[in-house]
Amino acid sequence: MPRPPQSSGTAGDGVTQQRLLGFWTCTALVVGNTIGIGIFLLPSVLAPFGLNALLGWGVTVAGCLVLARAFARLATIFPDADGPYGYIRRTLGDRPAFLAIWCYWLSLWITNATIAVGVVGYLHAVVPGLATVAPPWLSALSLLWLFVAINLLGVRASGPVQILMTTLKLLPMAAVIILGIWLLVSEPTAYVRNLPATPIALPQVMAASTIALFAMLGFESASVPAGRVRDPGRTIPRATLAGTVLTAVIYITVSAIPMLLIPQAELAKSTAPFVDLLNRLGGVGSGRLLALFVVISGLGALNGWTLLVGELTRTMAVNGVLPPIFTREDRRGAPAVALVVTGLLASAMVMMNYSKSLVQGFAFLSTVVTAANLPLYLCAALALIVLKLRGERPATRDLLVLGVLGTAYAVFAFVGMGSEPFLWALVLGAVGVPFYVLMHKRRRKLAAS
DSSP states (O other): OOOOOEEEEOTTTOOEEEEOBOHHHHHHHHHHHHSSSGGGTHHHHHGGGTTHHHHHHHHHHHHHHHHHHHHHHHHHHOTTSOSHHHHHHHHTOHHHHHHHHHHHHHHHHHHHHHHHHHHHHHHHHHSTTHHHHSOHHHHHHHHHHHHHHHHHTOHHHHHHHHHHHHHHHHHHHHHHHHHHHHHHHHOGGGGTTTOOOOOOOHHHHHHHHHHHHHHHTTTTGGGTTGGGBSSHHHHHHHHHHHHHHHHHHHHHHHHHHHHHHSOHHHHHHOSSHHHHHHHHHHOTTHHHHHHHHHHHHHHHHHHHHHHHHHHHHHHHHHTTSSOGGGGOOOTTSOOHHHHHHHHHHHHHHHHHHTTSOHHHHHHHHHHHHHHHHHHHHHHHHHHHHHHHHHTOSOOOHHHHHHHHHHHHHHHHHHHHHOHHHHHHHHHHHHHTHHHHHHHHHHHHHHHHO
16 A cells, blocks of 8 residues: 655754655656767767776776765764755754865756757657757757656646656667677677777776766756655665666667677767667667667656655755755645756756867766765765764764775776866855855844844
8 A cells, every 4th residue: 555645854954845756766767867869979088088988887886885875874873964054954064064175066957957958859769850940959948848847737737757767768768778688698699809908907997987987977866856855764774775776777778789799980970870780680670779779768767866856956955055946846846946947057058068069068967967976975984983973873884894994995086077067066165155155144144133
């Protein structure tokens, strides 16, 4: 029998909310938000690295599993906190929490713009005549606002949509894996016929690992709408770990198959590596069907990230980081003002993207998004170390181990990204300083009155 919706106040808000997100919806958020558009281009991007890419994937998956476990432990320790902002604020304080959540908030609506642009590119492959009916920028904006509208109906509507989209987007991944296993059984020599010639080297592994990290962004998704989750102390950890493990297995498998079956030089030039793989194994024309599922995958990610950016904006306003107008909800319980404003910001980013080429825009936005996520990951790992040193909670040994390993991986990722993304992270943090000062003064005035 399905459990009835629970009502519970979230930390610091004084507002009673319905907790409507269960284990399957939260797991679908993790898988659906992580598997977006990036994985369908990643084999080509990683092709020049050869087998270093597989080692890089191993490092990235290990690091993300550690960080996923860190978020899961924080959700268990602080079940009443309103997501990552609450975890960091209670351990590291106001300023680090603001810096981390501000950068992460920026990354969410930039991600929505990136996904909308990428989906339109594949949508034109499915419906070739679409470009003559509507310009690409209009199609991207239409998709963006379609999912804003769906999320304005509340999580009762957006949650089931996320589960459906996640299920559909796993079908092409399953097709690639099944074809790969079939070929392994029927013709195993095919996997050693085109082995990449690039030698193994640590700088190559680090670079490949950093690129792979962009595809893994989103494993923390279950913890962001914590105020809407049923039994968050139990649901969020389970969904975070289950979704991350499932995504990691899928990613490594589907990345290795084209890398071993398609010659390295040919794969590096491919603009649609999975389409080329299916055309090679299933006959010419198989790729167009895959393009349809790529569109579905992107739409599922767009729905999930729209849900998250609305909830995160509301959470930031509840905690005094953004103006209180963003806490306003419509009659369905959706953070209406937050969804509309972040939709407008993403729309501006879409229009900026179409001022340059698709590849240039996608590469630039991907770099910015990855840099903006790392402060949140670093602070989550440091939060565990602080909890262990304070000894205020059940200070088990795994808190220190997870904290140290998570911090080491976040620093490793910053180093692997190079100086430009690191500078972008600093710039994004600096942009938020005036907002922090203004909202801090406002909170002090309210407290004094």
